[in-house]
Amino acid sequence: MNHTFKLMMLLAALFSFASCSKDNDNTPTQAEKIRIAEKTTATGTSVTLWADKSDLRVAWNKLYVSLKNAKGSAISNAKVSYAPVMDMMTMKHAAPVEQPVYTAEKELYEGAVVFSMPSGQMGAWTLTVTVDGEPVVFALDIKAAPSNTKTTATVTGSDGFYYTVSLVQPLTPKMGMNDLEVLVNTRQDMMTFPPVEDLVIELIPEMPSMGHGSPNNVNPVHTGKGHYRGKVNFTMTGDWRLHFKLKRGNTVIMEDAALDLLF
Incomplete structure (x- = not known):
């Protein structure tokens, strides 16, 4: 009986540890969001770009950012901004943008960009994410809207x-x-x-x-x-x-x- 009791207590402890480890995994909404890319600022802040879908389209797109310092701790009080630019070789233009705001529930900085044209022969999109004055630049592949769809x-x-x-x-x-x-x-x-x-x-x-x-x-x-x-x-x-x-x-x-x- 004593041996059985000890075995049950050991299994309970292992289960509790596994549950706590899962609960404390604060990588934001990995089950719901798609990780697009990750860059690091000059001072070591890790900037991860997330989206609702793997394909960004000619449309209104929600874009999210999560931040971690050099020690791996999440940052929730930074000043973050988006700057989308389409480089068409002979000219550049931006797009309508909604600047990100930190959402504690999602543990993400949440904003949006309206991409007006697809990436391709006409030009290439980048998104500059500036964190407390430090920029990182993400190259984005923007796809055309699905057939018979214009949003x-x-x-x-x-x-x-x-x-x-x-x-x-x-x-x-x-x-x-x-x-x-x-x-x-x-x-x-x-x-x-x-x-x-x-x-x-x-x-x-x-x-x-x-x-x-x-x-x-x-x-x-x-x-x-x-x-x-x-x-x-x-x-x-x-x-x-x-x-x-x-x-x-x-x-x-x-x-x-x-x-x-x-x-």
């Missing part, structure tokens, strides 16, 4: 400014009512794309292949930092086009900024 569009407004409308959600649309969120930015210059916060947006969904729309949609309204939220009703699966009319007060800035989904 970001740049249009010229009647006021002469360029506007980028990007779908934030639904990223995985379903039949029925879906939460809808779009981000709207304007082009101040080739490197600066501030959010637009003063628009009135009207939504008209259309299923081009079937020639019909859908009822009970809710026009997106501004909720902060260029994000507009509403509801869209997909009455069946297939190809859907979201028509957005952009207005400033009663003045129509853009009659139709269209995004395409296929599911």
